Amino acid sequence: AQSVAQPEDQVNVAEGNPLTVKCTYSVSGNPYLFWYVQYPNRGLQFLLKYITGDNLVKGSYGFEAEFNKSQTSFHLKKPSALVSDSALYFCAVRDMGTDKLIFGTGTRLQVFP
Amino acid sequence: NAGVTQTPKFQVLKTGQSMTLQCAQDMNHNSMYWYRQDPGMGLRLIYYSASEGTTDKGEVPNGYNVSRLNKREFSLRLESAAPSQTSVYFCASSESTGGSPLHFGNGTRLTVT
Numbered sequence: 001a002q003s004v005a006q007p008e009d010q011v012n013v014a015e016g017n018p019l020t021v022k023c024t025y026s027v028s029g030n031p032y033l034f035w036y037v038q039y040p041n042r043g044l045q046f047l048l049k050y051i052t053g054d055n056l057v058k059g060s061y062g063f064e065a066e067f068n069k070s071q072t073s074f075h076l077k078k079p080s081a082l083v084s085d086s087a088l089y090f091c092a093v094r095d096m097g098t099d100k101l102i103f104g105t106g107t108r109l110q111v112f113p
Numbered sequence: 114n115a116g117v118t119q120t121p122k123f124q125v126l127k128t129g130q131s132m133t134l135q136c137a138q139d140m141n142h143n144s145m146y147w148y149r150q151d152p153g154m155g156l157r158l159i160y161y162s163a164s165e166g167t168t169d170k171g172e173v174p175n176g177y178n179v180s181r182l183n184k185r186e187f188s189l190r191l192e193s194a195a196p197s198q199t200s201v202y203f204c205a206s207s208e209s210t211g212g213s214p215l216h217f218g219n220g221t222r223l224t225v226t
Contacts, residue, residue, distance in 0.1 A: 032212050043117070043203050043217030044156070051212050090155065099163075099210040100171065105155040 002027045002095040006104035013081045014112050021076040021107045023091030032094035033074040034101065035065055039087050047089075050074060061085070081111045115139055119204050119218035126194040126225045134189040134221050136204030144207045145187035146171075146215065147179060149200040156203065162187055163210050194225045 003026045013019045025031055032051050036044040048059025055067045065076045076089060091104040120135045138145065143164045148156040158171030160179040168179050176198060178190045187206075191198060202221045207213040 034214070036215075041219070043205070043219050044215070045217070046214035049212070049214060094211060100158055100161065101215065103155040103157075105153060 002093060002097070002102055004091050004093045004102055004104045006089075006091055006107045008107050009105075010108045010110065012110045012112065015083050016080055019078050019081040019085070019109065019111070021089050021091075021109060023074045023076065023104060025072050025074060025091075025093045027093055027096060029096050031074075033065075033067065034092040034094075035059065035063070035074075035076050036090045036092065036103075037061075037087050038090065038106075044090060047076070081109075083111045083113055085109060086111045117204055117206055117216050117218035119202075119221050121221060122219070123222050124224070126191075126223065128195060128225060130194050131190065131192050132194065132223075133191075134202055134204075134223075135186070136188065136218060137186045138204075138206040138216070139185065140206060140216065141184070142206035142208055142216070143184070144210050144213070145181065146205040146207075147177070147187070147189045148203045148205065149173065150203060150220070151200050159189065159202075161210075191223075194223075196225045199223060199225045 005024050034049045035047040038044045050057045050067045058064045088106045090106050092101045117138045146161040147159040157173045162168045162181040165184045180188050204218045205215040207215045
């Protein structure tokens with residue numbers, strides 16, 4: 001069965017430091033992977049996706065994600081965190097059988113001044 | 114450009130009451146979705162419509178019905194609300210299923226007492 005896991009409920013980082021939000025996946029075949037961000041009282045917003053090509057994917061707001069096939073991971077990264085990056089982040093993988101997205105349970109990122 | 118618009122923003126129902134959540138998108142997208150978001154469970158797909166005139170069940174369809182009224186509009190109906198349906202409901206749209214990013218509305222917060 002296709003699945004995605006976000007092992008950390010919360011990640012805390014100081015402003016200006018690099019941040020990583022972890023995601024691992026389990027799919028048969030080549031994965032389509034996505035990151036979304038949710039700010040309070042808002043819907044999810046698309047950040048970036050990996051379908052094929054370069055393992056380092058760049059997205060919105062300075063975020064990037066690294067696809068690692070051997071470790072079945074797709075971690076979200078940013079070189080220098082901002083307080084305004086504080087939000088809930090969701091990793092998602094395309095279920096090849098149903099063609100739908102399967103979302104992780106989310107990781108809350110807190111960036112402290 | 115409004116994107117995905119959901120109404121209402123908030124709703125309180127008594128057990129057994131019915132209601133319809135409305136969703137409209139102005140991006141000429143083919144596919145539309147209804148998700149529910151519950152703490153610690155991420156987003157779960159209730160129903161989706163891959164294209165105008167088609168609807169299919171998602172992961173948690175029981176207790177819900179949907180109507181794809183036209184290409185723009187996709188409504189979700191609760192015929193007899195139950196406390197277990199207390200949740201935040203999100204409508205989303207995409208150009209197609211699979212690799213297209215989802216665009217989300219801002220959600221409807223529903224409480225069933």
